[in-house]
Amino acid sequence: MTTTDTPAPRADAPPRGGEIICEDVVRIFSADGIEVQALQGLNLHVAAGDLVAIVGASGSGKSTLLTILSGLDTPTAGKASVAGTDLLTMRGRARVNYQRHTVGFVWQQTSRNLLPYLTALENVCLPMSLAGNASVPHAEQLLRLLGVEHCRDRTPTEMSGGEQQRVAIAVAVANSPQVLLADEPTGELDEATSVEVLEMMRAVNAELGVTVLIVTHDPTVSEHVRRTVQIRDGRTSTEVLRRRETDEHGQEQHIAEEFAVLDRVGRMQLPHDFVDALELKDRVRLALEPDHVGVWRDATNDPKPAPEGDAPPSGGSNDQAGTSGADGTGPTEPPAGEETR
Numbered sequence: 001m002t003t004t005d006t007p008a009p010r011a012d013a014p015p016r017g018g019e020i021i022c023e024d025v026v027r028i029f030s031a032d033g034i035e036v037q038a039l040q041g042l043n044l045h046v047a048a049g050d051l052v053a054i055v056g057a058s059g060s061g062k063s064t065l066l067t068i069l070s071g072l073d074t075p076t077a078g079k080a081s082v083a084g085t086d087l088l089t090m091r092g093r094a095r096v097n098y099q100r101h102t103v104g105f106v107w108q109q110t111s112r113n114l115l116p117y118l119t120a121l122e123n124v125c126l127p128m129s130l131a132g133n134a135s136v137p138h139a140e141q142l143l144r145l146l147g148v149e150h151c152r153d154r155t156p157t158e159m160s161g162g163e164q165q166r167v168a169i170a171v172a173v174a175n176s177p178q179v180l181l182a183d184e185p186t187g188e189l190d191e192a193t194s195v196e197v198l199e200m201m202r203a204v205n206a207e208l209g210v211t212v213l214i215v216t217h218d219p220t221v222s223e224h225v226r227r228t229v230q231i232r233d234g235r236t237s238t239e240v241l242r243r244r245e246t247d248e249h250g251q252e253q254h255i256a257e258e259f260a261v262l263d264r265v266g267r268m269q270l271p272h273d274f275v276d277a278l279e280l281k282d283r284v285r286l287a288l289e290p291d292h293v294g295v296w297r298d299a300t301n302d303p304k305p306a307p308e309g310d311a312p313p314s315g316g317s318n319d320q321a322g323t324s325g326a327d328g329t330g331p332t333e334p335p336a337g338e339e340t341r
């Protein structure tokens with residue numbers, strides 16, 4: 001293995017994350033004459049240097065999205081670019097370079113991330129060697145950043161699951177990618193170890209400036225990221241944004257606000273619990289108000305008389321499903337986060 005003294009990335013290096021843009025991405029699989037539309041016009045924008053979790057039920061299209069973003073698959077239609085690389089037109093050598101330099105991956109199965117007969121240091125040096133610039137000092141610095149310098153000379157079987165995933169993160173960022181993609185990185189770990197690995201993802205995001213996208217079933221993941229995007233039926237449906245605020249008593253508050261995602265042509269998916277709570281189905285009544293949109297159950301065939309007061313535009317019940325104004329709030333409305341829960 002060749003070694004050169006390439007300077008290691010500085011902890012105070014400026015952010016160099018890549019932007020992720022998906023517009024109306026469609027992926028159709030054909031198997032045994034049956035077509036499955038795994039992504040049905042998915043829209044997603046992740047800003048450079050952001051840390052985002054993608055959540056969703058099994059079969060919602062998460063892995064399909066990640067496989068496209070990692071350059072292992074190509075969308076059937078739409079637009080997708082990562083760090084300025086167009087993923088639909090990328091071919092041959094450009095694809096290899098993209099996978100080697102632009103993106104790094106961490107997969108759920110530790111066996112897929114690390115070669116079992118190499119030590120942690122050798123595993124981290126390997127992608128650098130393939131790119132022609134292996135640097136032992138850089139690999140050692142990454143192992144230190146991930147808190148696994150003590151595993152330097154151990155093979156994967158001599159490490160715990162959490163240590164293996166930390167080394168896997170070091171491998172994934174060895175060639176200084178602009179985007180780090182992780183597919184269920186905590187899927188095989190217990191809760192405490194999962195938290196450690198997620199904190200390491202945050203550290204890599206903060207220290208190296210790399211954009212991080214984590215696909216997961218794990219609900220605790222969303223507590224560790226600023227933004228969680230939910231995919232439903234191959235489309236982005238809702239988002240939760242988290243931030244910390246200090247209240248008037250000097251106490252730190254964790255604020256989580258949930259938003260419905262509106263696509264470029266104005267489509268949105270109502271959260272399941274809203275639909276269930278008001279028994280919405282087939283069609284709903286809509287009303288444009290000065291600062292919000294009202295959504296009502298279609299009561300055309302409803303035997304119940306409509307109550308007085310805040311009535312829908314042309315009769316029916318006043319079961320209001322949700323509101324969203326230009327700024328998401330109105331003078332008498334609760335904050336956006338409370339509106340959608």
Ligand SMILES: Nc1ncnc2c1ncn2[C@@H]1O[C@H](COP(=O)(O)OP(=O)(O)OP(=O)(O)O)[C@@H](O)[C@H]1O
Pocket residue numbers: 029030031036037038056057058059060061062063064065217
């Ligand atoms: N290669 C394929 N051929 C045919 N259908 C596929 C293929 N890959 C995925 N699908 C289908 O596309 C849909 C989305 O699958 P995907 O694996 O992206 O979902 P997911 O959200 O990652 O699910 P999970 O959380 O269970 O991994 C599913 O209906 C799946 O059966």
